[in-house]
Amino acid sequence: MVVCVQHEDVDSLVSRLNFAEKVDRSLRLIREAYEAYGDRLVVAHSLGKDSCVVWHLAKRVSPDIKGFIVTTRFKPRETRAFMQRTVARYPELKVYSNDQPIPEGLYETDPDLCCELLKVEPTRRAIAEMDVACWVTGLRSTEGRTRTDFQEIEERDEGLIKLNPILIWCEREIWQYLAVHRVPVNPLYARGFRSLGCAPCTRITASPGERDGRWIGTSKCGGECGIHTRPLKIDYEI
Ligand code: SF4
Numbered sequence: 001m002v003v004c005v006q007h008e009d010v011d012s013l014v015s016r017l018n019f020a021e022k023v024d025r026s027l028r029l030i031r032e033a034y035e036a037y038g039d040r041l042v043v044a045h046s047l048g049k050d051s052c053v054v055w056h057l058a059k060r061v062s063p064d065i066k067g068f069i070v071t072t073r074f075k076p077r078e079t080r081a082f083m084q085r086t087v088a089r090y091p092e093l094k095v096y097s098n099d100q101p102i103p104e105g106l107y108e109t110d111p112d113l114c115c116e117l118l119k120v121e122p123t124r125r126a127i128a129e130m131d132v133a134c135w136v137t138g139l140r141s142t143e144g145r146t147r148t149d150f151q152e153i154e155e156r157d158e159g160l161i162k163l164n165p166i167l168i169w170c171e172r173e174i175w176q177y178l179a180v181h182r183v184p185v186n187p188l189y190a191r192g193f194r195s196l197g198c199a200p201c202t203r204i205t206a207s208p209g210e211r212d213g214r215w216i217g218t219s220k221c222g223g224e225c226g227i228h229t230r231p232l233k234i235d236y237e238i
Contacts, residue, residue, distance in 0.1 A: 003032055003033050003036050003134070003153055003161060003163075004153065005151070005153050005154060005155050005161075007151060008151060008152065010141050010148075010150070010151065010152075010167060010168060011141070013168040014141060014142060014168045014169075014170065017168065019173050019176055019177075022166075022168060022169055022173060023057075023177065025165075025168075026054075026057050026165040026166050026169075027057055027060060027061060029152060029153070029163060029165040030054075030057055030058055030061045030065075030136065030163070030165050031061045033134050033136070033153075033161070033163050034058075034061055034062055034065065036134070037133045037134040037161070039064075039066070040131060040132060040133035040134060041065065041132075041133070041134040041135075041136065041163075042065075042066050042067055042068060042126075042127075042130050042132045042134070042135055042136065043055055043058050043065060043066070043067035043068075043135075043136040044067065044068060044070070044123070044126075044135050044136065044137050044138075044227075045067045045068065045069050045086070045093055046069070046070075046138060046196075047069060047071075047079055047082055047083055047086065047186060047196070048138065048186070048195070048196050049174050049175070049178060049185050049186075049189060050138030050139070050140055050143075050166060050169075050174055051137075051138040052138075052178060052183050052184075052185055053138065053166055053169070053174055053177050053178060053183070054136060054137070054138045054165060054166055055067060055090075056177075056181055056183050057165065057166075058136065064092075065092075066092045066093070066094070066130070067090070067092065067093045067094070067136075068093065068094045068095070068096055068126040068130060069083060069086075069087070069093055069094070069095045069096070070095075070096050070097065070119055070122045070123050070126065070227075071083060071095060071096070071097045072097060072098075072118040072119065072198055073097070073099070073118070074107065074118070074198035074199055074200055074201075075198055075199065076188060076196075076198075076199045076202075078186060078187050078188045079186055079188065079196060082184075082185075082186045082187070083095070085184070094126065094130065096122035096123070096125055096126045097118070097122055098117055098118050098121050098122050100117070102114065102117055102118070107198065107200045107201055108200075108218075111201065111215055111218050111220050112220065112226070115220075115225040115226050116226055116230070118198075119225045119226065119227055120225065120226040120227055120230055120232070123227045123232060124232050124233075124234055127160065127232055127233065128233075128234070132160065133159070133160065133161060134160075134161040134162075134163055135160065135161075135162055135163070135232075136163045136164075136165060137162065137163070137164050137228070138164075138166060139164045139166075139167060139228060140164075140166055140167055140168075140169055140170075140171075140174075141167050141168065142169075142170050142171065142210075143171075143195070143210045143211055144209050144210055144211035144212070144222050144223075145209070145222060146211075146222070146223050146224050146229075147211075147228075150164055150167055150228070151164070151167070152164050152165065152167045152168070156231075156232075157231055157232050157233035158233070159233060160232060160233045171194070171210055191204065192204040193213065194210050194211075194213065195210050195211045195213060195214055197214055197215075197225070201214060201215045201216075201218075202214055203216050209222055211223075
């Protein structure tokens, strides 16, 4: 059994469904995908608030669901500590990184290449090594201008289903779920960050957009690291 790629009116779902309906829908999406793909369904946990929701939902579907975390040498100290606590609690989360040398200041001179090397490459490796058929993300359509063109179930890479089970949730509903279920989050949110990334590329802002504090001052401002936009399924020699 496989799940079917969707073409839904995402904007309508965002505004039409209430919080409880969205939670039920997300649980159903994960459950159906887990029934279809079993152990080959894997959650990509970014350690952000949205991933914390997806991970909690996935664990409600089955405690056996596994995941991976991609980290970089530039993650803030608080994020590294939060990752250690998260992995200690959930050892089924496997950590990936790319520790190869890169040019100094690459995040300023060529942030696209920096993200490609430090984020996209380890994500590709995780998907290959964990033999992933369906990866589950915390992507949301209302997060910013670059996130409006996604569906809950996609196949951007042939043979690799991408499940975005909280695509239609709003920021407020994320915090509502985390509060109701007392899910721990990265302490950087308490300092005012709304979207978390690497330290040199993430700022607290007063701008309205949730991702406006990412890559400020570069062409990538408010944009993407590439894991949601670039091909992820490539042949690795494992
Ligand atoms: S977010 Fe910044 S430091 Fe992190 S990988 Fe991308 S460009 Fe490099």
